[in-house]
Amino acid sequence: MKPAPFEYCRPSTVDEALEALGSSESSRVLAGGQSLIPAMNFRLTDVSLLVDINRVEGLDAVTCDSGGVTVGAAATQTRVLEDDGAASVVPGLRAALRHVGHLQIRDRGTVCGSLAHADPAAELPAVAVATGAAIDVTGPAGERRIDAADFFHGPFWTALEDGDLITEVRFPAPPPRSVTIVDEICRRAGDFAVAGLVAVIEVDAGAVRSARLVGFGLGGVPTRLQAAEAAIGGWAADHPVVTLTEAVMADTTDAFDDIHAPNWYRGEAVAALTVRAALRALATEEEV
Amino acid sequence: MTIIEPISEANVEVTVNGRPHRHRVPARLLLSDYIRDTVGLTGTHLGCEHGYCGACTVMVNGDAVRSCLMLAVQADGAEVRTVEDLAPAGSDALSPMQQAFHDNHALQCGFCTAGFLMTLESVDPAEWRDPERLVELLSGNLCRCTGYQNIVAAVTEAWNAYDGSGGSDDG
Numbered sequence: 001m002k003p004a005p006f007e008y009c010r011p012s013t014v015d016e017a018l019e020a021l022g023s024s025e026s027s028r029v030l031a032g033g034q035s036l037i038p039a040m041n042f043r044l045t046d047v048s049l050l051v052d053i054n055r056v057e058g059l060d061a062v063t064c065d066s067g068g069v070t071v072g073a074a075a076t077q078t079r080v081l082e083d084d085g086a087a088s089v090v091p092g093l094r095a096a097l098r099h100v101g102h103l104q105i106r107d108r109g110t111v112c113g114s115l116a117h118a119d120p121a122a123e124l125p126a127v128a129v130a131t132g133a134a135i136d137v138t139g140p141a142g143e144r145r146i147d148a149a150d151f152f153h154g155p156f157w158t159a160l161e162d163g164d165l166i167t168e169v170r171f172p173a174p175p176p177r178s179v180t181i182v183d184e185i186c187r188r189a190g191d192f193a194v195a196g197l198v199a200v201i202e203v204d205a206g207a208v209r210s211a212r213l214v215g216f217g218l219g220g221v222p223t224r225l226q227a228a229e230a231a232i233g234g235w236a237a238d239h240p241v242v243t244l245t246e247a248v249m250a251d252t253t254d255a256f257d258d259i260h261a262p263n264w265y266r267g268e269a270v271a272a273l274t275v276r277a278a279l280r281a282l283a284t285e286e287e288v
Numbered sequence: 289m290t291i292i293e294p295i296s297e298a299n300v301e302v303t304v305n306g307r308p309h310r311h312r313v314p315a316r317l318l319l320s321d322y323i324r325d326t327v328g329l330t331g332t333h334l335g336c337e338h339g340y341c342g343a344c345t346v347m348v349n350g351d352a353v354r355s356c357l358m359l360a361v362q363a364d365g366a367e368v369r370t371v372e373d374l375a376p377a378g379s380d381a382l383s384p385m386q387q388a389f390h391d392n393h394a395l396q397c398g399f400c401t402a403g404f405l406m407t408l409e410s411v412d413p414a415e416w417r418d419p420e421r422l423v424e425l426l427s428g429n430l431c432r433c434t435g436y437q438n439i440v441a442a443v444t445e446a447w448n449a450y451d452g453s454g455g456s457d458d459g
Contacts, residue, residue, distance in 0.1 A: 001337045001338060002316065002318065002321070002337075003316045003318075004316070005296060005314070005315075005316050006296075006315060006316060007294035007295060007296050007315060008291070008294065008295060008296070008298065008315035008359070008361055009291045009292060009293065009294045009295065010289075010290060010291040010361075011290060011291075011292060012290040016290075016292055020292070020294065023294070024294070030359075030362075033357055033358065033359075033362075034339060034354075034357055037318075037339070037356075037357045037358070037359070038338040038339050038357060041318075041337055041338050041356070042338060049294050050315070050359075052361075052362060054362065055290065078351070101428070102342070102427055102428025103352055103407065103410075103411075103425060103428055104342060104345050104352045104353055104354045104407065104428050105339065105354070105357075105428065107351040107352055107353050108351075108353050108354075108357065108358065188427070189423070189424060189427040190427045190428060
């Protein structure tokens with residue numbers, strides 16, 4: 001399988017990249033290419049111009065401070081995975097990236113590219129929603145900052161317009177005394193998950209104080225488990241599991257129902273992941 | 289090199305296994321096809337050509353990458369290593385990892401082997417040591433013959449040989 005013919009350019013500044021993106025109707029940004037090139041090899045996507053941003057100055061930066069981690073558009077997943085500073089400020093990044101593809105994919109694939117691709121079963125969009133990330137976009141309409149909660153519109157569909165380029169994403173640090181857990185049910189290591197969960201859980205004195213729970217692989221966009229977030233406050237290890245599982249089941253009634261898993265299975269899987277995450281968060285507090 | 293005006297063909301300069309190459313290639317040419325058809329090194333095998341099987345894994349600037357998911361034009365200025373570069377030049381000897389694969393029957397048809405070898409070559413040998421880490425490392429390469437047991441055995445033997453030779457600084 002080979003891609004159909006297309007034109008290619010490799011700008012060195014963001015302005016050049018934007019001009020190129022605007023010069024053709026079906027232009028696409030080429031970052032890691034780990035989803036785009038397969039789609040082109042399969043001829044599932046029609047691309048007339050690829051704008052390779054890998055040599056745009058400054059786009060591959062990863063910067064950390066106590067408030068969060070900023071990842072540039074061309075920074076690879078391996079680069080972020082191996083960054084000890086990023087892992088300590090936003091633990092969900094390393095936890096999620098361990099599940100993303102394989103070594104060879106992460107060596108090329110980018111964090112921002114995964115957000116722009118918006119695969120419903122991908123981990124990083126759920127991390128973005130769970131941590132309240134902000135996505136910086138520049139394009140024909142100028143620069144803007146989009147909250148992760150508003151960014152994902154549907155499967156492979158985001159707030160990005162034609163000619164837009166993500167320049168960077170900012171993942172804020174989770175609250176102090178919180179534990180971030182990324183867990184998933186997956187048939188083969190490295191594959192997309194049947195269902196998964198990103199949980200940012202605040203614990204206090206042996207009980208869950210509050211949590212941000214975001215499922216993936218459940219629907220077209222990362223799924224906030226709002227009933228479960230309400231039910232988990234005050235939950236402790238000796239509390240009945242059913243209060244959590246029933247809430248998750250209520251949150252996932254619309255979950256995907258397909259050849260990989262029926263809808264109820266995905267709900268039960270995420271319910272189990274939620275209980276597991278809460279228990280792990282509580283056990284982590286005891287260790288500290 | 290910057291390319292501002294969209295092009296459908298470009299000149300690339302790629303170092304493959306230490307030898308510089310210069311070619312004019314179509315933008316659509318995949319790195320995998322460049323290595324096999326343009327440079328003429330057919331040790332890199334193409335299985336699925338959509339990034340699933342790992343057979344076409346090569347090293348680009350030291351990183352393991354799937355050469356079917358990268359364009360040849362993107363490798364302009366890069367150093368590429370393929371399986372042909374593993375064995376010492378000018379002798380019949382194999383690299384220690386290749387020899388361990390041979391000794392442990394870690395291949396049957398051999399189609400996937402180059403990809404496994406390049407994945408293993410790209411990481412710090414300390415990563416061969418931990419069985420759990422090793423399974424994760426090898427998860428990006430599919431083998432339909434061996435069931436992986438003999439591949440893991442080969443890597444373990446290669447690690448023991450490497451470790452015993454004083455190659456490790458921390459193990």
